[in-house]
Amino acid sequence: MKMLIISCFDWYEKRTKTIIDYFQKQNMEVIYYTSDYEHIKKEYVKKSEQINYIHAIQYKKNFSIKRLLSHYVFSKRVYKILNKHVPDYVYILIPPNSMLKYAAKYHKKHSGTKLIVDIIDMWPESMPINMKIANCIPFIIWKDLRDKNLKEADWVFTECDLYQEILKKYISNNKISTLYLTKPKTVNINSHYYADSSKIVLVYLGSINNIIDIDLICVLIYRLSKERKVVLKIIGKGEKKSEFIKRAQEAKAQVIDEGVIFDDVLKHEILSKSDFGINIMKKQVYVGLTTKSIDYLSTGLPIINNIGGDTEYLIEKYKAGFNIIDENVEGVAFKILSDFDTRQEMRENAYKLYHENFTENEFRKKLDHYIKYII
Structure with a gap:
């Protein structure tokens, strides 16, 4: 056949x-x-x-x-x-x-x-x-x-x-x-993670194009930066990259441009040293799951997410991050800032989500x- x-x-x-x-x-x-x-x-x-x-x-x-x-x-x-x-x-x-x-x-x-x-x-x-x-x-x-x-x-x-x-x-x-x-598992989970209560390290992975919601990301960064140092690592490229970097810096983030990375081990090292992965797109985009979210989860990285459907449901079910919308930025920021002691548990939940689904x-x-x- x-x-x-x-x-x-x-x-x-x-x-x-x-x-x-x-x-x-x-x-x-x-x-x-x-x-x-x-x-x-x-x-x-x-x-x-x-x-x-x-x-x-x-x-x-x-x-x-x-x-x-x-x-x-x-x-x-x-x-x-x-x-x-x-x-x-x-x-x-x-x-x-x-x-x-x-x-x-x-x-x-x-x-x-x-x-x-x-x-x-x-x-x-x-x-x-x-x-x-x-x-x-x-x-x-x-x-x-x-x-x-x-x-x-x-x-x-x-x-x-x-x-x-x-x-x-x-x-x-x-x-x-x-x-x-x-996504095949290629490296050990959380091999490089060390929680630092003095700062919040966010990472964005993937194309930086006209479907990501730069406004919402930067509103969250600005709110977090009022109480903690915020570091934003960017892995990827796209037509909106310069604007994203500029807006994030204006929101008081320290931006680290990692460039485009195809090597899974190097990518994992960066993700595993971060606190949350950003999975935020414009409301009009009809998407239930993104490849970047699976990359995040496969390294045990919790997600800040606004994608509806499957991702919203799974994040809530496994307690593997936070679902955010324009109206609850303050509440999500408060949880990120105050739930420091649950970071490791959330990472384990994120990996469990990956292991049981992807x-x-x-x-x-x-x-x-x-x-x-x-x-």
Whole structure:
């Protein structure tokens, strides 16, 4: 039996590698295709012999016509690859939405092939756009590329429960389930942590773009800085980085720019010497889980979070940080400043949250449960 796994983005370590390994153990011939363009670095990848690449048009801006064109051309090339291989199973990771359109087109002509759709992100819902704009024709067409073709899927996985609030209108409840992202554990938990009551060390990891809520982050920093020294470490880059640094400094934080770090051991060392990880986005962004939150939790780092859905629920359930909104900044700041003695317990809770939800073992258990519906 032959399975094609296709992803436009690099989800290899957090998802695709585990999926490939899992289905290979089901005695399948697994062929993996991905884009030859690296979305984060905005450059073509150094190719590996173990991976098949689909050529993509390069783009420099995340929100641009050229990016949409790149994804559309990529999706058309996926259709040609499907016709070339004629697989028994097709497993696609969405977005881009246009890839589902072409996978569905293939599935209609090859009904014997099983189509598995894995929705990692919701476009355009996860973008911070005004609701009036979101309801304009171009954005409706964009959403419809996904929604109207979901009925062709034999099974749908979602990256979080939240997405199913929208998607359940387009696919039966008995054909959809949540499969969280995963992160392999590479280093020992809390190996470098030492609580210092004289300061609060915050860390932001990831892209610094127009979806993070710089206003809310800086309001919190300013409130904390009235009573403690605040250090903000930034790991990442993005078009809003200069503004973020400037605003954080104006809010009285000492900012340490760590740059872009891909090495997990070095990243872990920085995270494990921090008190809280920042997971704060603009209210309009429709997201239930972020990769940065899993990075934080995997090192036992508690989170200051304003993401709704799954993350809000898990943070509250495990007592692994604080959920913040515009209206409760004062209360959250008070807890951060006064709950110093519970820091270690909160770190243990954060790691427990990771261990019980985001390890490769938990990922495989979920696949074991749903495999009977897929194969």
